[in-house]
Amino acid sequence: MELYNLTIPDNTWGEKEEKLISFVGDERKKRILSYHFDKDKVLSLYADLLSRMIISKRLNTTPKEIIFFSQRNKKPYILNNNDLHFNFSHCEKNILLGISDLDDVGVDIEIIKKAPLIVCEQVFHEKELDYINEVSNDLQNERFFKCWTRKEACTKYSGSGLIAKLTKINTLDENSSHCYCTYRYNNCICTGYSKKDNSFKRLEINIQDIYDFYKIQDKKEG
Structure with a gap:
């Protein structure tokens, strides 16, 4: 399992976030914008963006082509791929993402x-x-x-x-x-x-990695 940590330096919602939210699915977008506090919007947005960035690289697809859904237990899945498993968690300015192609994950x-x-x-x-x-x-x-x-x-x-x-x-x-x-x-x-994927690998993602990745995606779309 790969474990990705991301720290958000600023919990303020600004122009960058207004642009980046276009990469998020409609349901998630509604949920993000429904939050009252900027810090909750920002964390929810970047948790989704981090997940899309890592998953799209693994699946060799674009972040917008990835469709997330949740079952009754609220556990997230990838609609168009049953072989890659992920889970994320966040608190204050910190996000943790777990990814595995061998087994379900929880973080x-x-x-x-x-x-x-x-x-x-x-x-x-x-x-x-x-x-x-x-x-x-x-x-x-x-x-x-x-x-x-x-x-x-x-x-x-x-x-x-x-x-x-x-x-x-x-x-x-x-x-x-x-x-x-x-x-x-x-x-x-x-x-x-994870019960089956115990080869844990810890990785740290910088916020600039997120900005750079989605800037490239934006240019590709343009």
Whole structure:
């Protein structure tokens, strides 16, 4: 699985975004423009643009030819290709994209902040609770979000979302540790999950890469 990280330097909606949104599908465009805050519009737009850029390169097609759709579980798929799997997540100025041509994928990214420890017993396995509670406050926050992102990525992989019996899932089980890739990026914890594609490869995309790619696409269309 390839894991792509992108940081958005500016959460302000401007002329660039007004132009770039033309590469997004109609439904996604409506959703993006319905957001009240610029930061939500920007994150949603660039998550789509990043996905289209990477997928179009893999499929040797144009970004506008790619059609995304979601099933009832809201898991995204590529309508005109069943062999390439992807999933993305974003928080604040950070986007994480997972891509695989071997298996379904699930990803999650979360800012490391003061953890809502009050919910621990409702969502974590007893082994995860021990792992979180055996350390001091600062480490507790990091361990909380390590387990949280693993749980999110695992349930997004299966399509069950957080309606699954979360306390039954032990993301620290050694027998499934090879399915996870968890790492820090900026002030975030990132996790990718796949049962069959465990050759995790981490890549970083610069915002200028996005601008340059779509500038070329725009010229091709013109």
